[in-house]
Amino acid sequence: MDFKLSNEQQMIQDTARGFAQKDLAPVAQKLDRDKDFSILVANVKKLAQLGFMGLNVPEAYGGANAGAVALSLALTEIGKACASTAVTMSVTNMVAELLVEFGTETQKQKHLPGLMSGEHVAGSFCLTESSAGSDPTGMKTTAVPCDGGYLINGSKLFITSAEYAGIFIVWAVTDKLAQRGRGISTFIVERGTPGCRAGRNEEKMGQRGSATNEVFFEDCRVPRENLLGQLNAGYNIALAELAGGRIGIGSLALGIGQAAMDFATAYARDRIQFGKSIASFQALQWMIADAYTELDAARLLVLRAASLKEAGQPYAKEAAMGKLYASEAANRACYSAVQMLGGYGYVEEYPVERYYRDARVTTLYEGTSEIQRLVIARSILGNG
16 A cells, blocks of 8 residues: 655645645634634635635636645645634535536536635535434425426525635425435535525634534525435435535544644643653653544545545445544644643643634534444444
């Protein structure tokens, strides 16, 4: 197995690292504290100019066509500096890839260039509802035929970037009599469409610099050409794209964990107690060794999934494994980082407090750790 990055992948990783250190890291704490989304929007537009909002999108639509591995590498570097920006980038890339895979040529030409250029700022993935989280087949949002299109009614919950997204990909029930999960369709809803509005921004524990909103659809009329993929085939579209999204969140989580341990390790070298650096104590050395070993293992799992996806091979199980292990390892790494700083790890003056909060949600969104285990087990047992 060749672990060496290509020249293009190395360049993208280096570019992401440089941007993260220069543009994101200096404002990450302010973004988290003040929730000034203008900071996020400005940096997302810069990322679009660098080609990072469509790293796995063909050049014909304004994308970079660099592949899934390059996207994973970039997300890890962005996640090290600002998880809020990284999740925006991850979801927007997911929306763009969904349009590439399932959209008509007209839909691709109409919507992808705006996402790639930053004109749309971000894309939103509208699947979750209050009664349909881990089980999206329980959704209540409906889309009924009307003159020339569909009328959508319902609401979606925990939608990333809803306040400033230019495009919403929305799932709704189109056949109430169909077998559970088989009467769901997918629609493109453009920002500004009458009847579509974002609700309040959730007050979250972490990743506070990214807007997370409820989205309401009240007699929201979309034209027939905004149906994405085949009618009543939306559930399979969601499953297919969630696997790719799990690679993104695994990559993001890896970045958070790495940032936490890098900071804590540097701190331990300089912190003097009992007359010597605390990095000389075996207890901390073992924490450092365990955390970095787990993070490296997580990196390999996530990149394996990304490489399978890039090669066009099945990768759902591997994506679930990567997301599960990376998110859990990142949480353990952040816990260790706080411990290594002691009381300083608990205050906002030091970034490990933010890393700790930002990491927690990576075990929840794009499928909880429990759902990942279910996906993995079903795949192994042959009943997935």
